[in-house]
Amino acid sequence: MDCIDLFKKAAAALQTDPRYLELDAARRENDMDEELQNMIGEFNLARLDLNNESAKAETDAARVAELNQRVNDLYSQIMASEGMVRYNAAKAECEAMVSHIDAIINTAMNGGDPMTVQAPTGGCTGSCSTCGGCH
Template sequence: MTVIEKAKELGAIIQQDERYTAFYDAARANDNDPELQRLIGVFNMKRRALNEQMRKEDKSAEILTSLDDEIGEIYQEIMANPCMVKYNETKEAFEKMLTAVNYIITNSANGKDPMELPDEPPVSSCSGSCASCGGCG
């Protein structure tokens, strides 16, 4: 079996994992929540209005502040929506699993014994920027 075939097999296994299914079920629930979709639509509309206001030469500080406040309030409503809360929780769990898989694959490709690697990557202070980094793991 080739590496690519094994990667495809791993992809299929990931799609059977409960974290994957929970995440995609939560994403579908978000898509099917009319109140959440309404709030997202209002949020996007207000954000566009804010961007348009910011591009104007004769910006109104009052309008900018008002729009910014409204956007913040709507964002809080979106994030408090039960479907969005579930989505964020399941997304975090799914991404944590993907990070662990990537950690094992990357370290294996760098010569480490995959059977000796921990199931989760060690906690690091990685900023996400590789520009000034000495290297991972």
């Protein structure tokens, strides 16, 4: 078995991790939330209206301001919804897990011992001694 096959097995295992399962459940719940989906649809239409108005040769500043406010209000409502708060928290947990995996891979690629890699804190950029990115 080569390393690609092993990574595929690891990726399948990742999909059984409780952090991934929470993200997937939050995503599915949001997809089924009719009120949230309607707000997202309104947001997309308002953003399209804003883009169209802004692209005109002679824009109506008051209309642009009104549409911009509508886009911002809808975005705030969407992001404050219970489902999106849950989704974003789960997404942050999964992103931290992926950063840890990335640090392990970077350590191995730089000749370090991947078994000693600790979870990065504060978002790994690959340029610190934690993941070996600067070697």
